Amino acid sequence: MKNAVLVFFFLLFVHAATKANNPRAVISVNEFWKFSKGDINDVLLNDFDDHAWQIVSIPHTWNKEDASDETNGYYRGIGWYRRTINIPEERKRQQLTISFEGVNQETELFVNGISAGTHVGGYTRFCFNITKLVNYGKSNSFAIKVDNRYNENIPPLTADFTFFGGIYRDINLIYTENQHISTTWYASSGVFITTPSVNEKRVSVNIKTLVTNDDQLIRNVRIENTILAPNGKLVTSNTSNVKLIPDSTLPVLQENITIEDPVLWSPDSPFLYKVITRIYNSKTNALLDEVINPLGLRWYAFSADKGFFLNGKSIKLIGTNRHQCFLNMGNALSDEIHVRDVKLLKDMGANFLRVSHYPQDHTLMEMCDKLGIICSVEIPIVNAISENDTFTTNCLTMAREMVFQDFNRPSVMIWTYMNEVLLRPPYKEDSIKNGHYLKSVGELASKIEKQIRQDDPARYTMIPCHGNFEAYLNAGLGDIPKLIGFNLYQGWYSGTFDGFGKFLDSAKKRVPDKPFIISEYGADVDPRLHSFYPQRFDYTQEYANLYHEAYIKAIMERPFVAGAAIWNLNDFYSEDRANAVPHVNNKGIVSLNREVKDTYLQYQAILNMKPIVAIGGMNWIIRGGAADQLGICMQPVKVYSNQETVELSLNATSLGNKKVIDHIAQFEVPFINGKNILDASASTGKGILKDQLTIDFRAVPFDLKDLNYPFSEINVLMGSARYFEDKTNSVIWIPEKEYIPGSWGYIGGKPYMKRSRFGTQPASDLDILGTTDDPVYQTMRVGLTAFKMDVPDGKYTISLYWAELQSATDGKALAYNLGNDAIRENFTRRSFDVDINHSNVVKDLDLSKIYGEQRAVIRKFEVDATNGEGITVSFKKGVGEPILNAIRVYRNY
Numbered sequence: 104m105k106n107a108v109l110v111f112f113f114l115l116f117v118h119a120a121t122k123a124n125n126p127r128a129v130i131s132v133n134e135f136w137k138f139s140k141g142d143i144n145d146v147l148l149n150d151f152d153d154h155a156w157q158i159v160s161i162p163h164t165w166n167k168e169d170a171s172d173e174t175n176g177y178y179r180g181i182g183w184y185r186r187t188i189n190i191p192e193e194r195k196r197q198q199l200t201i202s203f204e205g206v207n208q209e210t211e212l213f214v215n216g217i218s219a220g221t222h223v224g225g226y227t228r229f230c231f232n233i234t235k236l237v238n239y240g241k242s243n244s245f246a247i248k249v250d251n252r253y254n255e256n257i258p259p260l261t262a263d264f265t266f267f268g269g270i271y272r273d274i275n276l277i278y279t280e281n282q283h284i285s286t287t288w289y290a291s292s293g294v295f296i297t298t299p300s301v302n303e304k305r306v307s308v309n310i311k312t313l314v315t316n317d318d319q320l321i322r323n324v325r326i327e328n329t330i331l332a333p334n335g336k337l338v339t340s341n342t343s344n345v346k347l348i349p350d351s352t353l354p355v356l357q358e359n360i361t362i363e364d365p366v367l368w369s370p371d372s373p374f375l376y377k378v379i380t381r382i383y384n385s386k387t388n389a390l391l392d393e394v395i396n397p398l399g400l401r402w403y404a405f406s407a408d409k410g411f412f413l414n415g416k417s418i419k420l421i422g423t424n425r426h427q428c429f430l431n432m433g434n435a436l437s438d439e440i441h442v443r444d445v446k447l448l449k450d451m452g453a454n455f456l457r458v459s460h461y462p463q464d465h466t467l468m469e470m471c472d473k474l475g476i477i478c479s480v481e482i483p484i485v486n487a488i489s490e491n492d493t494f495t496t497n498c499l500t501m502a503r504e505m506v507f508q509d510f511n512r513p514s515v516m517i518w519t520y521m522n523e524v525l526l527r528p529p530y531k532e533d534s535i536k537n538g539h540y541l542k543s544v545g546e547l548a549s550k551i552e553k554q555i556r557q558d559d560p561a562r563y564t565m566i567p568c569h570g571n572f573e574a575y576l577n578a579g580l581g582d583i584p585k586l587i588g589f590n591l592y593q594g595w596y597s598g599t600f601d602g603f604g605k606f607l608d609s610a611k612k613r614v615p616d617k618p619f620i621i622s623e624y625g626a627d628v629d630p631r632l633h634s635f636y637p638q639r640f641d642y643t644q645e646y647a648n649l650y651h652e653a654y655i656k657a658i659m660e661r662p663f664v665a666g667a668a669i670w671n672l673n674d675f676y677s678e679d680r681a682n683a684v685p686h687v688n689n690k691g692i693v694s695l696n697r698e699v700k701d702t703y704l705q706y707q708a709i710l711n712m713k714p715i716v717a718i719g720g721m722n723w724i725i726r727g728g729a730a731d732q733l734g735i736c737m738q739p740v741k742v743y744s745n746q747e748t749v750e751l752s753l754n755a756t757s758l759g760n761k762k763v764i765d766h767i768a769q770f771e772v773p774f775i776n777g778k779n780i781l782d783a784s785a786s787t788g789k790g791i792l793k794d795q796l797t798i799d800f801r802a803v804p805f806d807l808k809d810l811n812y813p814f815s816e817i818n819v820l821m822g823s824a825r826y827f828e829d830k831t832n833s834v835i836w837i838p839e840k841e842y843i844p845g846s847w848g849y850i851g852g853k854p855y856m857k858r859s860r861f862g863t864q865p866a867s868d869l870d871i872l873g874t875t876d877d878p879v880y881q882t883m884r885v886g887l888t889a890f891k892m893d894v895p896d897g898k899y900t901i902s903l904y905w906a907e908l909q910s911a912t913d914g915k916a917l918a919y920n921l922g923n924d925a926i927r928e929n930f931t932r933r934s935f936d937v938d939i940n941h942s943n944v945v946k947d948l949d950l951s952k953i954y955g956e957q958r959a960v961i962r963k964f965e966v967d968a969t970n971g972e973g974i975t976v977s978f979k980k981g982v983g984e985p986i987l988n989a990i991r992v993y994r995n996y
Contacts, residue, residue: 125393126197128278132188132245133161136270140165142181147216147246153185162435164207164269166251170433170678171686173872177678182268184247188276192240197278198317199237200286202230204464205272207434208257209250215243223257223497225266226461226483227504228290230277234317256493258501259485261527262460263688264426265676271435272464282322282382283392285313285352291507294380294396297561301402303367303414308360308398312380316347323347323385326355330398333366333374344385367414368399368513370454373475375399375513397472399513405563405586405618410665413477419659420477420666421710422448422455423692424623427463428675430695438466445470447693448672451703452710457622457668460485460522462505471514479565479622479668480509481519482551487527490543498547499554506558518555518562519622521548523569523590525578541578548583567622572610581614588622590670595626595639600653604661611663621658621667625690626650629683630700630722632878633826634838635739640864641825642683642878644701644720648741651702652765655709669706673697683878685870698722701741708743708766714787717743718751718796725828726774727801727818727835729846734812735773736802742768746785746792754780776802776812801835806845807973808895816993817847817892822854823882824865836879836989842891852887855908855986867908874959879989880906886984893973898965898996901939901976904989905960907950933983939966939976947981965995 137156145151170177190199203210207225211218214236222229237243251268259266277286285293293313300307310328324347329340341357366374376398382391403413411420425444427434441464448456456476458467461483471478482501488494502520509515524544530536548566555564567588568575575581589610593602603624610619627640628647637646651669658667674684674691682689692703704717719741728736742749742761749768751758754775761768763785772781779798784791804812818836820827827836842848856863867881874880883906909930932952937945944964954960968974974992978985 124390126278126280126390127283127392127394128276130276130278132186132274132276135186136161136163137185138163138165138182140178140180140182143183146183146185147213149216149244151185156185159184161274162271162437164267164271164433164435166265166267166269167431167433167435170265170267170676173685173870177265179252179266179268180250181252182249184249184270186245187242188245189242190237190239194278195239196281197234198232198281198283199234200230200232200277200279202228202275202277202286202290203270203272204228204274206247206249206270207251207266207268209254211248213244213246213248216246224501224504225251226463227501228465228508229504230287230290232287255489256491257497258488258494259460259483260487260489262483262485263677263680264428264460265433265678265686267433267435267676269435271433280391281317282324282347282384283315283317284380284382284394285315287315288313288352289504289507292394292396292511294378294394294511295507296378296396296398296511298400298402301365301400304364306362306365306400308362309356309358310341310360310378310380312355312357313352314345314347314355314382315352316349319349321346321348324391325383325385326357327381327383328357328360329379329381330360330362331377331379333376338362338376362400365400368401368475369413370418370475370477373399373473373513375472378511396511397469397513398511399472401513403516405665407616407618408663410618410662418454419664420455420620420668421655421658421706422453422457422476422666423669423672424457424459425463425467425672426459426675427467428673428695429697433676436464438464441467442470443697444672445474445476447697447703448476449474451692451707452712453706454710455479455666455668456672457481457519459519462508465508468509468512468514472512476514477516478512478514479517479519479620480505480515481522484521484524486523487529488524488544488547490540495547495550498551502551502554503558506555510559516562517565517586518559519565519567519588520551520555521580522567524566524580525571525574526569545579545583548580552583565620565622570606572613576613581617585618586665587614587617587619589619590623591621592624592626594650594653600650603654604657607657607661607664611661618665620665623668623670624654625670627682627689628691628700628702629689629878630694630698631828631830632683633720633723633828634824636824638824638865639862640868641866642689643825644723648701648705648719651705652767655706656765669702681870681877682868683866683881685877701743704743705766708745711745714785714792715743715745716749716783716785716792716794718781718783718794719743721796723828724797725799725801725830725833725835726826727803727837728774728826729837729840730776730802730805730812732805734775734802734804736775736800737771737773740770740772740781742770742783742794744768744783744785746787749783749785752782752784755782774798774800774802776800803837803847807847807893808845814894814994816991818989818991819890820879820882820989821849821884821887821987825878825882827876827878829876829879831875834991839884842889845893847892847894848890849884849887850889850891852884852984855883855885857908869908869957871906872955872958876959879904880959881908881988883908883986883988885986886980887978887987889978890976890987890990891973892975892992894968894992894994896968896971897994898967899974900963900993900995901966901974902961902963902991902993903937903945903976903987904991905948905950905962905986906958906988907933907954907956907986908988910956931983933986934981935983935985936979936981937976937985938979939964940968940972940974941977
């Protein structure tokens with residue numbers, strides 16, 4: 104009893120010590136840096152004049168604008184950052200480390216003109232001890248050289264994302280005593296926690312602490328690890344007395360620390376323990392250093408037949424990938440955006456995040472720990488490798504940085520590398536060189552796998568493969584990692600939706616004993632685009648809805664599929680792309696500025712335990728269409744829900760109840776011109792759940808002369824079945840239709856269909872120059888003879904929209920299109936005339952010659968409609984076929 108009391112008071116004493124002041128100080132130095140692009144002479148001189156340099160704050164990227172402008176390419180080169188930092192005199196007895204959380208991609212730091220160190224790689228943390236380089240009590244010159252040029256020795260070599268240059272994550276100064284927990288072991292916390300035995304009754308914990316002595320004398324210290332429960336109560340405390348030799352780092356291991364009746368970590372209950380590691384001076388008992396790490400108690404396993412198990416329970420991993428990107432920011436994001444993204448994922452009901460294709464900000468990872476998001480983290484080997492020792496060394500170093508920096512995160516359960524590494528084999532036409540290359544890929548994978556398993560034997564490893572799985576098996580990559588990832592896009596880049604399920608079943612037969620995850624799947628969506636006749640590569644929300652409906656059903660039906668990660672959580676910048684939004688990959692389920700798409704609502708209804716009712720198209724506020732003779736325009740509306748039935752009302756009139764099938768209730772809605780209020784409701788058993796959406800509907804009357812429905816404007820996309828909501832100008836563009844008397848429409852011609860290896864595509868993917876409304880110009884009707892509108896007499900403004908989409912030259916083939924690039928067309932120049940109401944307004948229009956290809960052109964004309972004749976825009980063939988991309992008719996009077 105006496106011993107128990109002594110132990111109790113000892114633990115109380117230890118717990119009280121948590122309130123002691125930590126000598127370690129971490130101070131950001133993000134503000135007021137001077138920045139300039141280019142390799143600049145004499146930049147290290149103390150009297151260097153940088154007054155004309157740009158003043159920036161960290162996070163910063165120099166590609167924020169040029170990576171999304173209309174000029175091909177973006178600056179990949181050298182950038183310099185400079186500032187002075189005062190180091191207080193009272194810090195003279197301490198060690199000083201500078202920590203960089205992310206710089207892309209080669210970095211060299213100079214302190215007072217002397218090189219403090221270099222780092223290679225754009226996505227992991229690194230640090231330098233600069234104690235001997237600074238002048239205490241004075242201002243110190245800091246100059247940082249950053250280079251994001253292509254380097255064959257540094258992954259990624261190529262990728263479907265923009266390689267933003269700059270210091271895009273925080274810079275911190277870390278002050279420590281001479282005896283401290285290591286700050287320089289791969290920029291990790293210096294503390295590594297493992298749980299070799301975990302069950303519902305008892306957990307065994309091992310803690311390894313790297314303790315550094317920067318003195319030139321032997322020092323005796325006490326290492327203390329205290330574990331606090333999720334409720335803050337003391338669980339246990341363990342101490343070790345250590346003799347530190349001069350100028351050394353010593354690993355101190357405390358093993359078999361027992362936690363009884365543990366509170367387990369899971370997505371539903373992400374309880375975190377806290378491990379407080381302290382170093383004390385053995386003589387004076389003075390606190391020398393303190394570091395806090397999270398501890399999540401869980402055990403997990405992957406099964407080739409039954410998927411993923413966490414704490415003994417079967418869980419289907421469903422979530423997304425994520426790129427560090429935001430509208431007009433590039434990759435230079437605030438902590439708040441990282442927090443926001445994980446909350447978006449959690450609110451959707453997801454439990455999985457593939458942190459792709461590189462390690463990301465520690466704030467993001469902290470949120471995954473706290474919100475219960477299971478993670479895969481990877482190093483940025485993408486598409487291809489270089490066959491040399493330097494590349495291999497850099498890959499292995501990145502792997503160690505990744506593992507040690509996120510070692511203590513309960514959310515991390517998979518280490519990943521080599522994403523689609525056989526997508527761009529460089530020697531397709533040379534069998535000997537290609538064989539050697541495949542051997543090199545396999546050897547590099549084996550080295551990375553060995554290194555990761557040596558540093559962290561407990562977690563799983565994964566290689567994500569693109570759809571040509573046989574190539575990976577032939578290269579031996581199927582046998583190396585513990586898991587296989589599949590990046591699959593059947594029904595997008597090629598094939599049909601049912602090809603996805605067929606691939607899964609085939610892969611299961613091919614590798615029956617290997618667990619696998621769908622590491623990518625998705626379809627591009629411009630949230631401004633819609634269609635009620637969706638097609639592959641039309642970039643509409645509706646096609647993506649169909650795609651994801653098919654995929655999630657196939658995933659859920661197959662227990663051997665451990666999990667799946669949508670590509671992608673958010674839209675992200677990819678400079679080589681054009682598509683509906685140039686320089687952006689639009690496969691996100693939210694946009695670059697985190698505007699929610701229908702696919703997000705769909706998964707929210709599928710994955711959430713809490714009741715959900717959400718009207719689809721929540722961001723489609725301005726709608727329109729051709730009305731019938733009663734002034735009504737029938738259009739479908741989806742309501743996403745996890746309830747049995749949903750009722751939908753329009754302007755307080757019920758449209759009835761619909762059964763929810765596969766988390767969707769579908770309604771036909773009779774929209775009228777003007778304000779339309781949609782109300783969706785469902786009974787949850789505990790009350791009524793509601794959602795409301797107000798739509799500004801712009802109906803084009805059936806009879807343009809009907810006084811009951813006065814005509815005001817029409818905006819038509821030619822050669823298209825798409826609707827385009829121009830939010831900036833508050834305009835809705837609607838699909839074309841054929842002319843019938845009394846109404847409006849085209850006469851003659853056919854839609855332009857882009858030809859590709861896997862069939863035709865309904866819209867061009869060219870970057871239309873001179874506009875941000877690319878979808879207005881990315882379709883066209885070819886060979887039309889007229890566009891006719893039987894409008895009432897009055898004054899009108901007619902705008903004709905053109906962009907030449909055909910070219911005699913080949914476009915750039917993109918590897919990530921998986922061969923689905925445009926086929927070269929037999930095209931010669933075209934010229935034509937345009938008449939409006941028998942009056943010539945355009946003569947010999949040769950768009951390529953006058954403006955160049957893929958250039959937006961708008962020609963406006965004022966027209967009087969008289970004598971009940973309406974308006975006819977006629978196209979007269981000269982050389983080649985006339986075209987029209989879009990037309991806008993606005994009634995002035």
